[in-house]
Amino acid sequence: MFVCVLQPQLVLCNSSVPGSPSGMFASVSNMSVDWAGYGYTALIASGGVFGYVKTGSVTSIAAxxxxxxxxxxGAYQVSNDPNNIWVSLATSxxxxxxxGNRFYRSRKFMPAGLMAGASLLMVGKLGMTLLQKPQES
Structure with missing residues (x-):
């Protein structure tokens, strides 16, 4: 009997058949998922939807x-290649x-302060990635 479980980045197989190649389905890819990037993506998208639902702002949902x-x-690119941070860095x-400008003018934490803070955290995270890993030419 051959049982396979497909996970997002790895295919694990357990074979009870003697002599079957157990390493045949070992690793599909070695990419690590940028969970912080995907969480930031969800925060931005849900903020746009929330702004549209609350105030009817088409600008909010478009942005x-x-x-x-x-x-x-950007999160997808960082997941595939941890050195490819430029789209994510530019967006954040x-x-x-x-x-940040909107928060400075309004002095209201929701939503401008929250989004500015989350974006600054992403810029910091991506900046630390640049400092920790030397770029290959």
Whole structure:
């Protein structure tokens, strides 16, 4: 009997058949998932939806979709190659600037302060990634 379990990054197989190749389905890829990036993506996208539902702001849902999509693309790229942080860094930097300015003018934590803070945390996380790993040319 051959039992296989498919997980997001790895296929694990347990074979009870003697002599079967157990290493045949060992590793599909060795990519690590950027959970912080995907969480940031969900925060941006849900913030856009929440702004639309609460106030009917089409700008909120458009910005949430645009920046959420870019953040998702960045998280996907970081998951595939941890050195490929540029889309994620640019997106979080722009959102940090826009929402930081909005927070500075309004002095309201929700939603501008929350988004600016989360974006600054992402910029810091990605900056630390740049400092820790030397770039290969």
């Amino acid at each position: 949430g979709a645009l920046f959420g999509g870019l953040a998702g693309l 930097g722009v959102v940090s600037g826009l929402m």
